[in-house]
Amino acid sequence: MTTFDRQRDHAESHAIAPEQIPVIDLGPLAEGPEGQAAVGRAMRRASTDIGFFYVRNHGIPAEVLERAVAASRRFFALPPADKQAAAVNERHRGWLGPNQSRMYKGAQVDLKESFNFGLELAAEDPAVAQGPALMGPNNWPVAAPDLRPAAYGYYEAALACGRRMLSALALALDLPADWFASRFTRPIARGSLLYYPPQPADLGRDHFGVGPHTDYGCLTLLWQDQNGGLEVRARDGRWVMAPPLPDTLVINVGDLLARWSNDRFVSTPHRVVNRSGRERYSIAVFFDPNFDAIVDPRDLPGGGDPLYPPVGAGAHILGRFDAAFAYRQRQEAAAG
Numbered sequence: 001m002t003t004f005d006r007q008r009d010h011a012e013s014h015a016i017a018p019e020q021i022p023v024i025d026l027g028p029l030a031e032g033p034e035g036q037a038a039v040g041r042a043m044r045r046a047s048t049d050i051g052f053f054y055v056r057n058h059g060i061p062a063e064v065l066e067r068a069v070a071a072s073r074r075f076f077a078l079p080p081a082d083k084q085a086a087a088v089n090e091r092h093r094g095w096l097g098p099n100q101s102r103m104y105k106g107a108q109v110d111l112k113e114s115f116n117f118g119l120e121l122a123a124e125d126p127a128v129a130q131g132p133a134l135m136g137p138n139n140w141p142v143a144a145p146d147l148r149p150a151a152y153g154y155y156e157a158a159l160a161c162g163r164r165m166l167s168a169l170a171l172a173l174d175l176p177a178d179w180f181a182s183r184f185t186r187p188i189a190r191g192s193l194l195y196y197p198p199q200p201a202d203l204g205r206d207h208f209g210v211g212p213h214t215d216y217g218c219l220t221l222l223w224q225d226q227n228g229g230l231e232v233r234a235r236d237g238r239w240v241m242a243p244p245l246p247d248t249l250v251i252n253v254g255d256l257l258a259r260w261s262n263d264r265f266v267s268t269p270h271r272v273v274n275r276s277g278r279e280r281y282s283i284a285v286f287f288d289p290n291f292d293a294i295v296d297p298r299d300l301p302g303g304g305d306p307l308y309p310p311v312g313a314g315a316h317i318l319g320r321f322d323a324a325f326a327y328r329q330r331q332e333a334a335a336g
Contacts, residue, residue: 020234021242022046027057029164040171047253051268052232054248060157071150072281076113076195078143086141092116092321094139111209115193127186133318134188135291155191155285158221162287173261174301183293188314189285196272196280209272215254216320217288222250227276233269256316259308262297289313
């Protein structure tokens with residue numbers, strides 16, 4: 001696991017050079033194998049260099065995004081008691097208040113709030129009845145009835161975008177275009193509405209909206225508002241700003257995909273510092289495979305000797321959750 005002990009100080013961050021985080025047009029994905037291959041080559045370059053890229057023509061309608069953002073703003077403006085009524089449960093569904101996550105050992109707690117949800121499955125669904133965590137009904141707040149249709153509509157559109165990228169991603173790894181499809185039939189993809197309060201300058205140099213971390217899974221699809229705050233650690237060790245670009249999403253490689261690629265793709269540390277003086281909102285969709293998907297570097301051609309043993313996707317994600325989130329540590333203490 002990456003150590004961030006020397007990456008805490010957010011006193012300095014730098015403007016990004018345009019070539020450091022490229023913008024990839026997903027439009028050619030609709031043009032057949034040649035377009036998929038072209039997008040795959042662009043994804044491979046970005047994923048082996050910095051592990052981040054923007055995408056345009058992502059297919060999420062503007063009105064779907066606007067509804068989700070408006071509903072998110074209304075939810076986070078609710079009184080704490082109304083949000084607490086939908087507090088996060090054992091399936092990682094619901095509201096996480098401030099100071100409830102810590103991205104690495106020794107870090108300060110994060111300042112953000114989040115509302116987390118995923119694939120909507122009934123409790124009696126056979127996959128849910130078998131017991132794997134991270135699957136089942138969502139935990140929608142009663143006090144914000146508009147949140148469910150707005151947030152879930154965005155989530156479904158983001159999943160469609162992720163599925164479109166899978167063909168290019170497979171080609172980028174010298175696999176058949178449909179190779180990932182069977183491993184993402186019921187993904188443990190998680191949606192997260194995120195709220196960052198304005199961060200006072202005197203709070204300290206090692207306190208973050210979200211502390212330095214790498215994402216746990218395969219691909220993250222991020223919409224961010226115009227306030228900025230996302231920072232990425234470049235290859236030279238400097239923190240560079242990843243500013244919002246109109247009509248784009250930010251995509252980054254997570255630890256599972258880096259592992260699957262035998263470290264050909266890089267999972268890059270990033271953080272959020274809300275220096276804007278305003279409330280910051282973003283929406284992340286963590287596009288991860290089926291709970292029981294096996295992530296094995298030996299699946300990929302030409303990867304050399306495997307650097308990692310096979311791991312179950314769900315078990316990996318749960319292990320990272322157990323280390324990061326206070327509610328899971330309280331559950332473990334109660335069980336013990």
